[in-house]
Amino acid sequence: MSEGRFFDEMWAQEDAARPPYNSFYSWITHEDPARLRAKQREAEEVFRLTGITFNVYGRKEAEERLIPFDIVPRIISGREWQKLSRGIEQRVIAINAFLHDIYHRQEILKAGRVPVEMIAGNEALLPQMMGVMPPGGVYTHIVGIDLVRTGEDEFFVLEDNARTPSGVSYMLENRETMLSMFPELFAQEKVRNVSNYPLLLQKSLAESAPSGIPGDPTVALLTPGIYNSAYFEHSFLANNMGVELVEGHDLRVVDGRLCMRTTQGYDPIDVLYRRVDDEFLDPLNFKPESTLGVPGLFDVYRSGAVTLANAPGTGIADDKAIYSYMPDIVEFYTGEKAILQNVPTWRCSDPDSLKYVLDNLAELVVKEVHGSGGYGMLVGPAASKKDVEAFRKKLKARPANYIAQPTLALSTVPIFTKSGLAPRHVDLRPFVLMSPEGIRITPGGLTRVAMKKGSLVVNSSQGGGTKDTWVLDD
């Protein structure tokens, strides 16, 4: 049933399901398809009710759209996960060391492993962070590492998300929905728990508080507000962590500390999990027109009285042009070869690479260096001739703005359709928590699935859906 060209995580072997799917496969083949269809509809209703919706930019007619959920889990064996999580941990340690180095001694530039121009000319560099040591030395409290798979043992990092990775609420809701609809499945399989993520997040943030705080640190979550596409996630996480959800206008600098307004006056905040981008954080220090931030917040941070998670300026580590140097970065700081592979990447700023990319445009994926969410990218094999030519013009006009990668043969996992199980392409975003006490990796993460047959774009803004992700205790 596998489509041959692509590695299917359930059906890659002839005759039988791959071992992690054995038990699930035998369960689903004995289920009545009509019951499963009813469950699928029920799941959609649950999501509608819990209000997991996603604003799709530029589609006014459908301002809130449900992210499709598929009831077939994506299953990873404990052995597979062990290797992946070692690779993820290594990468997160390297990212944090890189940030510390860039904002302090720049040893990696002096060693010539990353060219100075890549940093000096980079919009994601935040000069104001030069020489700043974040509390506990942690820059990236929350990281999302996007992984794709192309074979039995072939995993690649597609991109790193070191600013404000989102999507963890879908991971949690997906599990909760599966648990309530198919409790029998969880009785027969040893699936590792993910539902303690909010607790671990709260613990990890509290551990990152500035030193010398009397009593338990106070954590709060700063949201841009209800019009933000991830507002649901912000309120969901604040609620499940048991911390205040605040907006910029709730906060003020009082007695040298960041404080939130309460009915009894102002209460200090020790750790701010901010889901507001750097440039909007503080109108006194950054964009003066920002109404989402708090004037003087960066000054409080600089004086050491509050932790910002993630630290400002972490974008320099997940910039797509820096991505291509990640194997060097991992080796430079850990002294080991990168466990997780990078996708081969052509930097279009380099004339030879640009020529190759222009000559092979129809076979490549081209991305904007600073883009995200699947916007502004070209998927050569899926694009029309006209689109390819239009993109060629953009590429020639601003080559340094783009990187190109081969079109990867992303693995597939079946989804449940009207006509039964059908393979669809997937990726995986594991979530990593970092505090001075250590690194915690949630087993699994968010599996995104391209619901359209043959599509390789899994972004929810481009019609992707999600699946529950299981890591088994082998």
Next chain:
Amino acid sequence: MILSISHATRYKFDAPVSYGLQQLRQTPKSYRAQSVLTWTTRLTGAKKQLEFDDYHRNRVELISLNDGVEELVIESEGRVEMADTHGIVGPHAGPAPLWLFARATPLTQSGRGTRSIVSQISNGEPLDRLHALSALIKDQIAYEVGASESHWTAEEAVAAAKGVCQDHTHVFITCARIMGFPARYSSGFLLLDDREEQEATHAWAEAYVDGLGWVGFDVSNGISPDERYVRVATGLDYSDAAPIRGVRMGNAEESLSVAVKVAQQ
């Protein structure tokens, strides 16, 4: 030489202000050629929230305006011991790497005007070229008090052919960077020989020359800074080194007066 300095900034608001914050960069730096003997700041109508050293090692004080304030006064005074180094500040130090000072900023974007100035500088020794640049800018941009707006870019000043020390400094920085020199903005106090009362705080430029380190250029006065120049704040441009930047709530209009006195003891 010991200089005694006093610096008073007075804001009057035409309506009570309920909330506001100001970031002050007004404390002289201590370094090889300059040591701060005493320095105190007194606030009226505001309260100090915190202080720290920023990435240019400028001392930053954050103050909050008192609720309902109609007049804010910031008064600093102190004594600074100065040595003459003939314009040479010395080797690069501090957390900001040198390559950062080669970057253009919004106020120092190069354009036709600044490139045209650079094209008139002939080849030669780095220091000679920088002195020629300073003289050319003084020649092409007339010093005129009140001629420019504080948000002018280097290009705007070149186009207007007039400006104040801030504009001269921005044009110099922009041109020096085009010529391949890391360059920065420096603001501070200046002892004028013929009088004690100064117009306001002063600004000049610094460029990095291999072998010499940072070298100062006061374009407006056509000289290199000497022991009469007290360095207070440095940065990539004015916005990093401004003596005061602030935000406040409401639409009260403000009037501002600044008094600076510098005297040799």
